[in-house]
Amino acid sequence: MTYNKCRKQFAIGIFINLEYWDIGKQKASLPNKENTNLNNKISLIYQKIKKAYNIVIFKNDFNEDNFTLVL
Numbered sequence: 001m002t003y004n005k006c007r008k009q010f011a012i013g014i015f016i017n018l019e020y021w022d023i024g025k026q027k028a029s030l031p032n033k034e035n036t037n038l039n040n041k042i043s044l045i046y047q048k049i050k051k052a053y054n055i056v057i058f059k060n061d062f063n064e065d066n067f068t069l070v071l
Contacts, residue, residue: 012042026042
C-alpha cells in the first residue's frame with residue numbers, strides 16, 4: 001500500500017506460483033477452484049484494507065502505525 005509516496009508492505013500469508021499470477025489484474029489468472037478460492041481471499045483482504053483506510057481517513061489520523069493497528 002502506498003500513501004503520500006510512503007509504501008507499507010505486509011504479508012498476507014498467501015502463496016501463488018508467479019506463472020499463475022496476473023500482475024495487471026492482481027489476481028490468480030487460471031480459472032480453477034483453487035485460484036477462485038485464492039482470488040476470493042484476496043478480495044476479502046482488499047475490502048478490509050479499504051475499510052481500514054476509510055476509518056483512518058475519516059478520523060483524519062492517517063499514519064503507518066494507525067493503519068496497521070486498524071487492519
